[in-house]
Amino acid sequence: MTKPSGTSFHGVFPYLVSPVDADGTVRSGVLQELVRCLISEGVHGVTPLGSTGEFAYLDNARRCKIVEDVVAAAQNRVPVVAGVASTSIRDAVWQTEALVERGVDGILAVLEAYFPVSEDGVEEYFTAIAKAAGGLPVVIYTNPNFQRSDLSLPVIERLSRVDNIRYIKDASSNTGRLLSIMERTGGRMKVFAASAHIPVCVMMIGGVGWMAGPACVAARQSVALYEAARAGDWERAMRLQRPLWRLNELFAKYSLAACIKGALDLQGFRVGDPIPPLRPLTPAARDEVAAALRAIGALA
Numbered sequence: 001m002t003k004p005s006g007t008s009f010h011g012v013f014p015y016l017v018s019p020v021d022a023d024g025t026v027r028s029g030v031l032q033e034l035v036r037c038l039i040s041e042g043v044h045g046v047t048p049l050g051s052t053g054e055f056a057y058l059d060n061a062r063r064c065k066i067v068e069d070v071v072a073a074a075q076n077r078v079p080v081v082a083g084v085a086s087t088s089i090r091d092a093v094w095q096t097e098a099l100v101e102r103g104v105d106g107i108l109a110v111l112e113a114y115f116p117v118s119e120d121g122v123e124e125y126f127t128a129i130a131k132a133a134g135g136l137p138v139v140i141y142t143n144p145n146f147q148r149s150d151l152s153l154p155v156i157e158r159l160s161r162v163d164n165i166r167y168i169k170d171a172s173s174n175t176g177r178l179l180s181i182m183e184r185t186g187g188r189m190k191v192f193a194a195s196a197h198i199p200v201c202v203m204m205i206g207g208v209g210w211m212a213g214p215a216c217v218a219a220r221q222s223v224a225l226y227e228a229a230r231a232g233d234w235e236r237a238m239r240l241q242r243p244l245w246r247l248n249e250l251f252a253k254y255s256l257a258a259c260i261k262g263a264l265d266l267q268g269f270r271v272g273d274p275i276p277p278l279r280p281l282t283p284a285a286r287d288e289v290a291a292a293l294r295a296i297g298a299l300a
Helices: 028-040 060-074 089-101 119-132 153-159 175-185 199-204 219-230 234-253 256-266 283-295
Strands: 011-014 081-086 106-111 138-142 165-170 190-193 209-212
Touching: 011 219, 028 060, 060 089, 081 089, 089 106, 089 119, 106 119, 119 138, 119 153, 119 165, 138 153, 153 175, 165 175, 175 190, 175 199, 190 199, 199 209, 199 219, 199 234, 209 219, 219 234, 234 256, 234 283, 256 283
Parallel strands: 011 209, 081 106, 106 138, 138 165, 165 190, 190 209
Antiparallel strands: none
């Protein structure tokens, strides 16, 4: 069943991990427990199958199962914006339609690429996902650090004219680019920050929130930061931002999925190890993450 498309996304959307056993079984219980906990701490939405969710290491059956579990746990209390990523339009459309059928509220669209893709091909890919979403809001994701074929400003501007492509998560670490996106799309496309940015700065220039892995382990602190920024209390927002930045430094130093899963394990969520060939944190790295969590009050 297609949901109404009137939902407006804003605020803190944690990128969820994908708890998967060595034999490929999804740990549904712990995933749903995590979703319920994050909602109780005030997050504004949840995002399964983002980069923190190790989407590149999952087959479509497990992707669908993870989304089913998240939708069931969310119980329509917050939007579920699920990731779709592929190297082909056909598979991306299949994924989108499958996740819409499972009750998501929006799609986070990622372009994977082995060969370089032309600008026309990039535009066609995201437009096809938007059409397959059946009117649900689409967030396009751009990260030049990881994507072989990124989205140029002209392509972003053209995509902003597709009715249900209403958001962009930009991880370029370039606030000038974000301002260009805001100006060129004329308010048609709202901007979410990534964890590579300083969220306060993105909010200050007109962003609507952030979608990020660190919010999965510091939800309460992230929500407090968002509320301060939303209220225009920039002094308080920066006081909250500075200690949180240490988490981002560690997640840049070590594997993102390993850090988030390791941090969640420290907090009592038995989410398991990263999906091989990714490796878990070393004991020394785990100690660093634990210290950073304690410093922000996210670990007893």
